[in-house]
Amino acid sequence: MAAVAAVRALLSLHQSVTLQHSFGHIPAQSPSTFLLRVFCSAPIDGNELKPPVDTENVSLLENLNLLGVDVKMARLRQPGVLRKASTNEQGLTRFLQGKGASRKVIAGIISRYPRAITRSIDHLAQRWDLWRDIFQKDEEIVSILDRSPESFFRTSDNGNLKKNIAFLTSLGLNAKDLHRLLTTAPRTFSNSLALNKQMVEFLEDIYAKLGGNNPEQFPRFVISRNLYILIRSTKRVKTNIDMLRASLQLRDSELLALLEGSGAEILDLSNEYLKRNFKSLNQRMASLGCRKADLKKLILSYPIVLYIGPDTLNTKLDCLLSGGITMKQILEKPKVLDYSTQNITGRLGELQRLGYDFQKSGINILDSSRKRFDAKMGKLNASPDD
DNA sequence: TCCACCGGGGTCTGCCATTACG
């Protein structure tokens, strides 16, 4: 998801700017003058507002600096950790080094989730082994810690982790599913067992109420379709389901079919986002002369359409319509909306150059892999009047 | 041999608020 990545980058840029701003009154200085300052200011800590550094563990700060940790960032995130009398940054570092993590990665981990240095070696080893039950190589785990240190370190409850794995397995998730889940949504495994159970029970419940036949299969189905579901709140999922049911006036059987199909993939969207996308799609279709029934049919047959933001969706529709494709064709083959605007535009251009007639030949050609599309283009180029 | 149908796969953290705990 390039868009997400871009937003992330913007966010973190913003964060680092605000961070610099909020610490603007502390001039950049070497570790030694920094420590000197701490010592000098310590005796005179009156009742005026003072930087939090006075009570911080000075030798800890020194260690962290040596490790290349961004202490400012750490202080911003979990200030309490820097005041602790005894921590395990050395042990953690050796441990992670032993697993193949670079200095830089380790520093990044501590900077972003300082509490990591409060975990004991025994704890770390045990947790690592539990993750290794799911991952084949230490390397994979290191890359996840690098990506999301919090997922691994946020809780110290290894028993809970063990129970989660057992619970997820009991739902029918196999080794491959667990691997995908832990790779994609590692936070799931740090949830309390109760929280995970709550979502699973919620799903079973809804499914049973709608008259589904095998409620015990349903959670596994939803999870493997939507790996993020367990790190969302039941409130969010419920609100989305209610919203879809109400605005499309779905019968139980229709809602059930939706949830059993690709509908599972849009359940975790934020409530506002789903609403906004729905509204925008509704408006656009109305302006194109579609009926309510068309909208309902589209969403039931291709729920993913609601995943697409208003701007992207409208651009895609514009491209397709101006390329000589009708709304009717799109409604019959909504999967064409799956492809990126860039992909669609590029293909439309290529096809136009060949004088491809969508009314005659349909639009299936747009829904194909790059390889297949190119193969088809090769053929069309060889015999253009086909 | 072709192509429509269909399902699967990648991908997602870092922060804040609240509650639990000592």
Added chain:
DNA sequence: CGTAATGGCAGACCCCGGTGGA
């Protein structure tokens, strides 16, 4: 009380290929 643990939130698509029927 301070810190630790935990829950929740915003953010916002794309692509590939097996397969069975024509």
